[in-house]
Amino acid sequence: MIDKKKLHSTAAKVETAVLVAVSTQKQSAEKTREYLDELAFLATTLGVETVRTFTQNLERADIRTYTGKGKLDEIVTFVTANPVDMIIYDDDLTPSQVRNLEAVFKEIKVIDRSLLILDIFAMRAQTAQAKLQVELAQYQYLYPRLTRMWTHLSRQSGIGVGMRGPGETELETDRRIVKDRIAFLKEKLDKVDRQSMTRRKERDRLVRVALVGYTNVGKSTLMRGLSKADVFAENKLFATVDSTVRKVNMENIPFLLTDTVGFIRKLPTTLIESFKSTLDEVREADILLHVVDIAHASFEEHVDIVNKTLVEIGAADKPTILVFNKIDLYKPAFNNEETEEEPAATPDDILEQLKNSYVADKAEHVVFISAEKKENMDELKNVLFSLVKEKHFSIYPNWLDLGYTAVKSEE
Numbered sequence: 431m432i433d434k435k436k437l438h439s440t441a442a443k444v445e446t447a448v449l450v451a452v453s454t455q456k457q458s459a460e461k462t463r464e465y466l467d468e469l470a471f472l473a474t475t476l477g478v479e480t481v482r483t484f485t486q487n488l489e490r491a492d493i494r495t496y497t498g499k500g501k502l503d504e505i506v507t508f509v510t511a512n513p514v515d516m517i518i519y520d521d522d523l524t525p526s527q528v529r530n531l532e533a534v535f536k537e538i539k540v541i542d543r544s545l546l547i548l549d550i551f552a553m554r555a556q557t558a559q560a561k562l563q564v565e566l567a568q569y570q571y572l573y574p575r576l577t578r579m580w581t582h583l584s585r586q587s588g589i590g591v592g593m594r595g596p597g598e599t600e601l602e603t604d605r606r607i608v609k610d611r612i613a614f615l616k617e618k619l620d621k622v623d624r625q626s627m628t629r630r631k632e633r634d635r636l637v638r639v640a641l642v643g644y645t646n647v648g649k650s651t652l653m654r655g656l657s658k659a660d661v662f663a664e665n666k667l668f669a670t671v672d673s674t675v676r677k678v679n680m681e682n683i684p685f686l687l688t689d690t691v692g693f694i695r696k697l698p699t700t701l702i703e704s705f706k707s708t709l710d711e712v713r714e715a716d717i718l719l720h721v722v723d724i725a726h727a728s729f730e731e732h733v734d735i736v737n738k739t740l741v742e743i744g745a746a747d748k749p750t751i752l753v754f755n756k757i758d759l760y761k762p763a764f765n766n767e768e769t770e771e772e773p774a775a776t777p778d779d780i781l782e783q784l785k786n787s788y789v790a791d792k793a794e795h796v797v798f799i800s801a802e803k804k805e806n807m808d809e810l811k812n813v814l815f816s817l818v819k820e821k822h823f824s825i826y827p828n829w830l831d832l833g834y835t836a837v838k839s840e841e
């Protein structure tokens with residue numbers, strides 16, 4: 431049982447959390463640790479400090495309380511002695527798990543992965559369209575979970591994680607009103623979507639290149655490097671939630687470059703659905719720049735997740751340049767350095783192997799760069815430009831006849 435007297439006001443102080451995950455037959459303990467690091471990073475993005483993590487090995491997550499009873503007691507003991515603002519679970523909880531855990535944790539917020547991501551999107555959304563999309567996703571998430579969780583959140587004062595988004599008055603309402611709100615938002619979004627579709631159609635038919643990739647890999651940094659656009663880049667997850675489109679000229683051939691929202695493991699499906707129109711920029715692109723953070727321990731898994739998400743949104747099978755970024759931070763693992771043995775491979779060998787590995791299967795070209803340190807940008811530009819040019823001339827076979835770049839060599 432939690433002693434409520436020990437819970438004090440959280441206003442104007444950093445919120446704190448404990449994180450909880452289970453390792454299962456499908457998810458190794460090592461993976462779980464990595465996922466918890468990512469979850470802590472997501473929490474940091476919202477200004478929430480992680481004070482402790484709990485993990486448990488189970489065949490599968492417990493259907494009633496996610497962890498088993500013993501681990502749950504352990505968490506309760508901890509949060510009784512060290513009050514925190516919230517417990518964050520690294521998976522999505524079912525409505526009944528939420529109910530059960532709330533009964534145990536009382537005033538401490540019970541947050542799952544989707545709710546955390548939705549909150550970050552709510553914080554980041556800038557345009558009217560992105561705001562509508564996030565709100566719709568929040569209501570769709572909320573609908574099957576209209577439980578005490580929400581009424582008890584709405585009783586707490588101030589803004590905090592799990593509080594942004596649907597306002598307090600809506601939280602007091604019933605399912606019917608939420609349903610009406612969903613219908614209303616869908617209609618409004620439809621209208622905005624139609625406008626942006628018209629806008630896209632009215633744009634010149636230029637070649638379109640979209641930056642895609644896992645969150646925080648350096649898409650916005652690369653966008654800046656390629657287009658001089660002033661886009662926001664930050665070492666936080668989901669720095670970009672809206673799409674930014676810029677017209678870029680390379681050797682007098684113009685094309686459109688789009689920076690868009692990053693992908694993540696278990697991106698809430700309601701978010702993918704609501705962001706369909708933002709992701710149209712990706713779906714309608716002619717060429718993809720798939721950016722990968724090569725210095726991240728799980729970069730191979732990130733590539734898989736991005737490829738799967740591309741299939742899901744109907745944007746797979748486009749000419750793709752796989753851009754391994756942050757090469758300045760990359761330190762390939764070598765054989766034991768203390769032995770006299772020759773290293774099995776040099777860094778160049780390792781990159782060459784990577785080029786030929788399954789990770790690069792879907793890509794036509796592979797380049798290694800540092801967007802931040804501007805390393806090897808020329809190679810990327812050359813590869814990109816050759817693809818852009820090819821596509822451009824397939825749209826405008828007579829481009830040179832129009833007198834744009836025609837430089838005739840002397841006879």
Ligand SMILES: Nc1nc2c(ncn2[C@@H]2O[C@H](COP(=O)(O)OP(=O)(O)OP(=O)(O)O)[C@@H](O)[C@H]2O)c(=O)[nH]1
Pocket residue numbers: 643644645646647648649650651652662663664665666667668669670671690691692693755756757758759799800801802803
């Ligand atoms: N060392 C190093 N850091 C980089 C490089 N490219 C980007 N970064 C850093 O990585 C962080 C994330 O960069 P962003 O450009 O915001 O990444 P993003 O893919 O747009 O991220 P989201 O919008 O959150 O999906 C920032 O702190 C950048 O400064 C690089 O080549 N080397």
Ligand SMILES: [Mg+2]
Pocket residue numbers: 649650651662663669670689690
């Ligand atoms: Mg970005």
